[in-house]
Each structure stands twice: as C-alpha cells, then as structure tokens.
Amino acid sequence: xxxxxxxxxxxxxxxxxxxxxxxxxxxxxxxxxxxxxxxxxxxxxxxxxxxxxxxxxxxxxxxxxxxxxxxxxxxxxxxxxxxxxxxxxxxxxxxxxxxxxxxxxxxxxxxxxxxxxxxxxxxxxxxxxxxxxxxxxxxxxxxxxxxxxxxxxxxxxxxxxxxxxxxxxxxxxxxxxxxxxxxxxxxxxxxxxxxxxxxxxxxxxxxxxxxxxxxxxxxxxxxxxxxxxxxxxxxxxxxxxxxxxxxxxxxxxxxxxxxxxxxxxxxxxxxxxxxxxxxxxxxxxxxxxxxxxxxxxxxxxxxxxxxxxxxxxxxxxxxxxxxxxxxxxxxxxxxxxxxxxxxxxxxxxxxxxxxxxxxxxxxxxxxxxxxxxxxxxxxxxxxxxxxxxxxxxx
Ligand SMILES: C[S@@+](CC[C@H](N)C(=O)[O-])C[C@H]1O[C@@H](n2cnc3c(N)ncnc32)[C@H](O)[C@@H]1O
Numbered sequence: 001x002x003x004x005x006x007x008x009x010x011x012x013x014x015x016x017x018x019x020x021x022x023x024x025x026x027x028x029x030x031x032x033x034x035x036x037x038x039x040x041x042x043x044x045x046x047x048x049x050x051x052x053x054x055x056x057x058x059x060x061x062x063x064x065x066x067x068x069x070x071x072x073x074x075x076x077x078x079x080x081x082x083x084x085x086x087x088x089x090x091x092x093x094x095x096x097x098x099x100x101x102x103x104x105x106x107x108x109x110x111x112x113x114x115x116x117x118x119x120x121x122x123x124x125x126x127x128x129x130x131x132x133x134x135x136x137x138x139x140x141x142x143x144x145x146x147x148x149x150x151x152x153x154x155x156x157x158x159x160x161x162x163x164x165x166x167x168x169x170x171x172x173x174x175x176x177x178x179x180x181x182x183x184x185x186x187x188x189x190x191x192x193x194x195x196x197x198x199x200x201x202x203x204x205x206x207x208x209x210x211x212x213x214x215x216x217x218x219x220x221x222x223x224x225x226x227x228x229x230x231x232x233x234x235x236x237x238x239x240x241x242x243x244x245x246x247x248x249x250x251x252x253x254x255x256x257x258x259x260x261x262x263x264x265x266x267x268x269x270x271x272x273x274x275x276x277x278x279x280x281x282x283x284x285x286x287x288x289x290x291x292x293x294x295x296x297x298x299x300x301x302x303x304x305x306x307x308x309x310x311x312x313x314x315x316x317x318x319x320x321x322x323x324x325x326x327x328x329x330x331x332x333x334x335x336x337x338x339x340x341x342x343x344x345x346x347x348x349x350x351x352x353x354x355x356x357x358x359x360x361x362x363x364x365x366x367x368x369x370x371x372x373x374x375x376x377x378x379x380x381x382x383x384x385x386x387x388x389x390x391x392x393x394x
C-alpha cells in the first residue's frame with residue numbers, strides 16, 4: 001500500500017515527478033507525495049535477483065500507482081517489468097508515471113491469479129522477481145466515488161475492477177444473515193458481526209442500502225456504546241470485510257502465490273507485503289510449503305524431488321520501523337515476507353562439501369590424524385549468509 005498526500009504539488013521523494021509532464025494525461029487528484037511501503041527493504045531484497053547481469057524480468061503483481069515499480073525500473077536498467085492490476089484507473093496512472101520506461105514495461109489489466117496466462121502470452125517462461133503489495137491503493141481509498149472509505153459518502157461499490165463482479169451494494173442487500181455475519185466475522189474479525197448483520201437485514205427491509213455513509217451510520221448504531229470508543233472507527237472492520245468479499249481477495253491470493261513461486265527462476269525472489277492477518281497467514285503457508293522437505297522425516301538422506309525449493313529471506317514476518325510508520329501511517333499494519341528459489345542439487349552439493357570440511361576440521365584436532373593444513377574458511381557459505389541449518393524460521 002502506498003500513500004498519496006494531496007498537497008497540490010506533484011513530487012516523489014522530494015523531486016518533481018517527471019512522468020507527469022511527459023504525457024498529456026490528467027493526473028488530477030494524484031498530485032502529491034507517494035510513499036511506497038517498505039520501499040528500500042523491497043529494493044534490497046530484490047536486488048540480488050534483478051541485478052545479476054543481463055536482462056531480468058520483474059513482476060509487480062499489484063502495480064497500483066507504480067511507486068515500487070518505478071523504483072525497480074530506475075535501479076535496474078536491464079530489467080523488464082510486467083505490471084498487473086485489476087483496476088483500470090490505477091493502470092492508467094501507472095502508465096503515465098512509467099512513460100519514460102515504455103520500451104521495457106508490459107502493463108496488464110488482470111487479476112494476479114491470471115499471472116501464468118499473462119506470462120505465457122508475453123513469452124516469459126520464468127521471471128526473476130515478484131512483488132505483491134496487497135490490499136487497496138491510496139487512489140482507491142481516497143477516491144470519493146469508489147465506496148471503499150467509511151469516512152466518505154459514496155455509492156457502495158468497492159470493486160477494484162469496476163468492469164466486472166458484484167458490488168458491495170449487492171452483497172449488503174442480498175446476502176442471508178449467516179453469510180453476511182460470516183463475512184464480517186472472518187474477513188473483518190468483527191466481534192459484533194451477528195448484531196451488525198441483523199441491523200443490515202432490518203434496514204434493508206425498509207429500503208435498499210446504497211450509500212457508504214448510511215452503512216457506516218448503521219454499523220455505529222448497532223454496536224454497544226462502550227465498544228464505539230475503542231479500536232478505531234466502528235465501521236472499519238466491516239468495510240474491510242466487504243472489500244475482501246467483493247474482490248474475492250483471499251481466493252485470488254491463495255491461487256496466485258503458488259503460481260508466482262512456480263515461475264521464479266533459481267535465484268529469483270518473491271517479496272510479499274500483507275496488511276492483515278489472513279493475507280499474511282496465506283503467504284506464510286505458501287512459503288512454508290516450499291522451504292521444507294517433502295520426504296519422509298525418518299530418512300537420513302533427502303529423496304530426489306523432495307528437497308526444499310526455496311529459502312526464506314525474512315525471519316518470520318518483518319514489521320515496519322517507527323520512522324516508516326511516522327512517514328506513512330498506512331504502513332502501520334504491514335508484514336513483509338520474502339523467499340528465494342534455490343537449486344536443490346547445489347544445496348545437496350553444498351551440504352556434502354560442508355560435511356567433508358567438518359570432518360577435516362575434526363581430524364585436525366585428533367592426534368595422529370591431522371593431515372589437513374588448509375584454511376578454516378567454510379566452503380559452503382558466503383560472507384554474512386545464514387544457512388538452512390541455522391533456521392530461518394517462519
Ligand atoms: C497497495 S496497492 C499497490 C501500490 C503500489 N505498490 C505502489 O507503489 O503504488 C495494491 C494494488 O493492487 C491491486 N490489486 C489488489 N488485488 C489485486 C488482484 N487480485 N489482482 C490484481 N491487482 C490487484 C489494487 O487494485 C491496487 O491498485
């Protein structure tokens with residue numbers, strides 16, 4: 001998630017945004033300072049994969065306003081970008097912003113679970129970097145007419161892709177009580193899901209609920225007064241839940257993560273920025289499936305094909321620093337996870353080398369067996385690297 005501050009001047013990182021002046025498209029409400037979340041950390045994690053010489057391919061699965069994508073293209077002059085977004089408005093803005101990189105970008109209107117088809121069409125069998133910056137963009141949240149924000153009155157739409165799918169208005173006015181309550185409880189972690197669902201059902205018997213302000217008011221009135229005073233705006237969780245339901249966000253992510261991991265080349269890296277626990281849990285699970293062996297645990301050797309195919313680059317979920325949250329309050333809930341595809345054969349060889357080295361060092365300390373005089377540097381490990389044995393936990 002990035003943030004645009006509307007200060008009437010088009011700048012990014014304190015300088016004029018060149019892309020605006022190069023193309024005759026009205027960037028209207030996007031004038032402001034866009035701060036992509038954990039930008040430096042994302043660049044740092046992607047650099048070894050994208051900057052390894054020759055042409056590399058990076059997928060930004062959630063292009064949004066192209067803050068991350070622009071920085072990647074700037075940092076890696078030989079990298080080709082495949083940028084996906086299901087929101088045509090976001091794509092139009094991204095196209096303007098990235099105009100100066102036109103000869104090495106492919107911007108695609110697609111849901112990210114369509115990534116394999118997009119890559120096949122473009123002729124890329126593998127890619128080197130993938131970034132998911134999940135959730136809504138500031139453009140969507142701040143747009144007065146999209147219905148994502150409980151603080152603004154707008155038609156209850158909430159579709160990221162306004163060309164297809166059901167709207168929040170349809171969900172609110174047609175779902176039966178148990179379905180509505182489940183959506184609010186599971187996707188919004190809303191304690192008062194049942195009460196809010198009942199209030200919605202009662203209200204829609206009087207007339208169709210069509211506006212975000214009416215819904216926000218209904219939610220506020222349906223929860224107990226003491227609960228209204230804690231945990232932010234009372235409508236926040238319900239709006240998040242409806243957005244997730246309308247956009248089928250978790251189903252798309254569950255399919256997209258394995259598909260993206262499958263397309264990464266050896267040395268290729270995936271970075272995921274999640275903003276709520278359900279997204280982060282799906283990410284953790286998708287990575288856990290690849291970083292552990294699938295062979296029988298009681299076998300002393302790894303069966304071919306059962307070795308881990310990825311290694312984690314983050315220890316658990318990385319959180320934003322205080323400075324990041326201060327500069328960009330919407331970064332407060334971010335959780336970063338990252339992984340790199342490894343070559344199982346090289347890993348096996350590395351293990352054998354390390355084993356041989358350990359035996360040699362042990363031999364040096366046993367009287368009468370010490371023939372080894374070589375250096376004690378570990379052949380299997382580069383400077384500052386952790387190994388899988390040292391455990392990069394989830
Ligand atoms: C948080 S924003 C990305 C911001 C971007 N990293 C930047 O720096 O400007 C998330 C974007 O992902 C898009 N998006 C969300 N779910 C998607 C999906 N399933 N498929 C494709 N795009 C999606 C949204 O429309 C939104 O524009």
